[in-house]
Amino acid sequence: MSLLNWIEFQSLGDERGGLVALEIGMEKAVPFEIKRVYYIHHTEAGVSRGFHAHHNLRQVAICVAGKCRMVLDDGFSREETWMNSPTRGLLIETMVWREMHDFSDDCVLLVLASEHYDELDYIRNYNRFIASKKTRIVKYDERFLKLSWEWLNDPEIKALTMTPDFTRLQQLEFYKSLDGRSNYKIFGVMFGAELVGACGLKNIEAEVAELWLYIGVKKYWGIGIGREVVNFLEGEAASIGLKGLYLKVAVSNISAQTLYKKNGFKEVITEAESYLVMEKSFDSISNKV
Ligand SMILES: CC(C)(COP(=O)(O)OP(=O)(O)OC[C@H]1O[C@@H](n2cnc3c(N)ncnc32)[C@H](O)[C@@H]1OP(=O)(O)O)[C@@H](O)C(=O)NCCC(=O)NCCS
Known part of the structure; x- marks a missing residue:
């Protein structure tokens, strides 16, 4: 089973430009109640981000502008994809290691999260992640x-x-x-x-x-x-x-x-x-x- 679980959002745009709405309960929606939203932007050239997994947190990542390369790893296989479309979100389940590389200058990566911030939920050591998987x-x-x-x-x-x-x-x-x-x-x-x-x-x-x-x-x-x-x-x-x-x-x-x-x-x-x-x-x- 692939780690790349995409949610294709309905595009509501018209000749004036694009529009995506995310609403609880709608078809093709985010499969959890969103408790937190954050976005990553203006990442310095050559810097990679992420390098952690979560015990309980589920996330959907959407690249609303620019692009970056997302690597997901569940301890058994490693897959990667370019994040470059504002009309689809990548569902990242619990206990999946993620890394983001090759950010374009204009990249804005929006992340919808199922839980509030909790440092104890993070696994930041790759060996420990592999051991627990x-x-x-x-x-x-x-x-x-x-x-x-x-x-x-x-x-x-x-x-x-x-x-x-x-x-x-x-x-x-x-x-x-x-x-x-x-x-x-x-x-x-x-x-x-x-x-x-x-x-x-x-x-x-x-x-x-x-x-x-x-x-x-x-x-x-x-x-x-x-x-x-x-x-x-x-x-x-x-x-x-x-x-x-x-x-x-x-x-x-x-x-x-x-x-x-x-x-x-x-x-x-x-x-x-x-x-x-x-x-x-x-x-x-x-x-x-
Ligand atoms: C002792 C033993 C059970 C430890 O298990 P392990 O899987 O090697 O240990 P872990 O990798 O889970 O390490 C847990 C912690 O112990 C510490 N640790 C492990 N090996 C270590 C070593 N050689 N020296 C110092 N600290 C060590 C680490 O600091 C680690 O903490 P961290 O994750 O915060 O870095 C295992 O090495 C073993 O079975 N050894 C041979 C038989 C034995 O001694 N059994 C126990 C009899 S009481």
């Missing part, structure tokens, strides 16, 4: 089990995740036991079509559980997948009524500690020497760790 949390099945064996036996990942020695048979028994367990949830992590890791909640009690995750494919470290997984697990925990989460992370695992801190986890003082315990409560109630 491509990261999928799915059922953990035999394919993941086989890969987990390889991932967790990699010396670096084994150390970072503090995984004890285990045999293939123990791993299979663990996998078979999962069906009957209510205190353990396990998921596979995919990036696009690729299986890249695993995550879950363990030691699930009435109010808290222990979060765990690893990305087994090293080339995907540091591109935002971990952040997506933590967000998912927090949602999962909240959905089963938990009040908070805790986790254990190796003292030497700085990247994981950074990830957790950036997601609001705080270190809990313990006597453990080789690992830190971190916790996050979803409300003000302090967690049992």
